[in-house]
Amino acid sequence: MTALEVRNIQKNYGKTEVLKxxxxxxxKGQVLAIxxxxxxxxTTLLRCLNFLETLQEGSILVNGKTIFDAASASKxxxxxxxxxxxxxxxxxxxxxxxxxxNVLQNVTLAPTLxxxxxxxxxxxxxxxxxxQVGLSERIQAYxxxxxxxxxxxxxxxxxxxxxxxxxxxDEPTSALDPELxxxxxxxxxxxKSKDSTMIVVTHxxxxxxxxxxxxxxxxxxxxxxxxxxxQVFGNPQKEKTKAFLQxxxxxF
Amino acid sequence: MELTTFSQQLPVVIQALNVGFVQTLKLFFVTLLxxxxxxxxxxxxxMSRFRGLRGVVKTIxxxxxxxxxxIQLMIIxxxxxLVLQPFLEQILGYSVNIGWGGGESGRFTxxxxxxxxxxxCYFSEIYRGGIQGVPIGQQExxxxxxxxxxxxxxxxTLLQMVKRIIPPMANEIITLVxxxxxxxxxxxxxxxxxxxxxxxxxxxxxGQLWPLFFTAVYYLAFNGVLTVLFAWLEQKLDYFKV
Ligand SMILES: Nc1ncnc2c1ncn2[C@@H]1O[C@H](COP(=O)(O)OP(=O)(O)OP(=O)(O)O)[C@@H](O)[C@H]1O
Ligand SMILES: [Mg+2]
Numbered sequence: 001m002t003a004l005e006v007r008n009i010q011k012n013y014g015k016t017e018v019l020k021x022x023x024x025x026x027x028k029g030q031v032l033a034i035x036x037x038x039x040x041x042x043t044t045l046l047r048c049l050n051f052l053e054t055l056q057e058g059s060i061l062v063n064g065k066t067i068f069d070a071a072s073a074s075k076x077x078x079x080x081x082x083x084x085x086x087x088x089x090x091x092x093x094x095x096x097x098x099x100x101x102n103v104l105q106n107v108t109l110a111p112t113l114x115x116x117x118x119x120x121x122x123x124x125x126x127x128x129x130x131x132q133v134g135l136s137e138r139i140q141a142y143x144x145x146x147x148x149x150x151x152x153x154x155x156x157x158x159x160x161x162x163x164x165x166x167x168x169x170d171e172p173t174s175a176l177d178p179e180l181x182x183x184x185x186x187x188x189x190x191x192k193s194k195d196s197t198m199i200v201v202t203h204x205x206x207x208x209x210x211x212x213x214x215x216x217x218x219x220x221x222x223x224x225x226x227x228x229x230x231q232v233f234g235n236p237q238k239e240k241t242k243a244f245l246q247x248x249x250x251x252f
Numbered sequence: 253m254e255l256t257t258f259s260q261q262l263p264v265v266i267q268a269l270n271v272g273f274v275q276t277l278k279l280f281f282v283t284l285l286x287x288x289x290x291x292x293x294x295x296x297x298x299m300s301r302f303r304g305l306r307g308v309v310k311t312i313x314x315x316x317x318x319x320x321x322x323i324q325l326m327i328i329x330x331x332x333x334l335v336l337q338p339f340l341e342q343i344l345g346y347s348v349n350i351g352w353g354g355g356e357s358g359r360f361t362x363x364x365x366x367x368x369x370x371x372x373c374y375f376s377e378i379y380r381g382g383i384q385g386v387p388i389g390q391q392e393x394x395x396x397x398x399x400x401x402x403x404x405x406x407x408x409t410l411l412q413m414v415k416r417i418i419p420p421m422a423n424e425i426i427t428l429v430x431x432x433x434x435x436x437x438x439x440x441x442x443x444x445x446x447x448x449x450x451x452x453x454x455x456x457x458x459g460q461l462w463p464l465f466f467t468a469v470y471y472l473a474f475n476g477v478l479t480v481l482f483a484w485l486e487q488k489l490d491y492f493k494v
Binding site: 050051052078082083085086088089090092094096097098099100109110113114142143144158159162 | 387389390392393394395396397398399400401403407408411412415491492493494
């Protein structure tokens with residue numbers, strides 16, 4: 001089943017075209033890795049999917065249903081935009097945990113405010129998710145008491161608490177010390193299942209190669225190359241892809 | 253009967269200063285009560301998406317912060333009764349009554365209006381700094397979790413903003429305690445007025461300067477209490493970092 005279909009989306013900031021006619025689709029349970037050099041539009045793409053930015057053109061379908069169409073976007077109410085957002089989750093590069101809440105409260109805040117269950121149900125689910133990201137011991141800790149890697153794992157639990165259809169990660173390990181990236185990537189890898197569809201923007205080529213089912217290489221706002229990890233990494237067709245992969249290899 | 257020794261004067265002076273200080277405190281608390289929420293409204297206005305509204309609000313804040321509170325007090329107190337009223341009567345042809353009234357309650361209302369408006373403008377700038385100082389990522393994290401604008405403000409931004417603004421607000425509020433003395437200019441019977449009365453002569457004491465100087469003790473004591481209170485508040489919010 002197709003979980004996500006993105007059709008011909010475009011995004012400009014004034015005269016700068018940041019996304020130029022992007023189309024792709026994703027099956028339920030798949031992990032999509034998006035790679036590409038700085039400024040190619042990866043973050044913008046995730047922000048558009050999460051309705052933090054408004055697209056100028058194109059449409060977005062989730063589970064076969066159109067949730068966004070630029071042609072009728074101006075008619076969307078705040079309420080509808082918020083509903084649309086709940087199809088997606090976003091884990092930020094800089095975590096963005098709520099500093100005044102402890103780990104448990106960070107995870108329960110949104111489900112509680114959105115009344116997604118009784119207080120007890122929400123707590124139990126939150127505790128399960130916190131255990132899943134390996135932080136049961138630190139459930140009462142405040143973000144300032146956690147390492148970056150731990151904070152990012154809380155952010156993942158927080159996003160999962162809303163059961164998004166598609167969970168997006170924007171360079172989830174870029175703000176971390178190298179020795180902490182592993183624990184976060186492991187958690188993301190552990191989330192992979194037939195029910196969870198994920199999009200991961202990453203510079204971790206090894207991770208993309210081994211965890212993703214599908215890889216998109218973006219350059220200057222377009223999808224330069226798309227395919228299985230074997231195709232994109234093993235046998236890239238485009239010059240830009242080859243150059244990019246070559247460069248990221250050299251960084252090691 | 254003239255009270256000549258210090259020990260005779262002291263209880264009389266304390267009594268009079270206490271009465272004046274009650275009026276000072278009343279003005280202080282009424283100002284806070286009005287200016288704390290009004291400042292928030294003004295700060296939203298100064299951050300509005302609508303350029304016109306933003307411009308108007310920013311101009312008002314500039315005028316209020318840029319001119320002496322003492323003049324604002326006098327304008328607000330005298331303008332309606334002494335300028336507007338005769339003018340209206342002239343064009344309407346019958347008598348109207350729009351002054352504050354000459355009594356202490358009229359003076360208090362006028363002073364409260366001036367202080368609330370003036371301090372709301374100062375607070376609004378502190379609030380604006382506090383709100384804009386909260387990283388945009390906090391708001392976005394709330395948005396992607398499907399929260400509404402008001403949920404994001406009250407459940408996420410507000411406390412972080414409060415933590416950020418406590419030090420500048422403490423400054424401003426301590427200044428307010430002392431600024432209430434400006435209401436003396438419209439003869440509000442606050443503590444400075446009470447202390448000064450003994451210079452001209454009141455209750456058998458005249459030509460005495462020390463009661464006026466002694467008022468400073470009241471300000472100092474009250475600001476001491478406020479300082480402790482703000483330190484406690486800061487410490488209360490010490491459990492998280494912004
Ligand atoms: N709010 C904005 N206003 C104007 N231009 C923007 C804005 N946000 C992003 N851009 C531009 O859009 C382009 C794509 O930015 P984006 O952040 O999506 O790139 P990215 O692929 O995520 O890069 P990186 O790997 O550095 O995170 C950049 O050229 C950037 O300057
Ligand atoms: Mg980016």
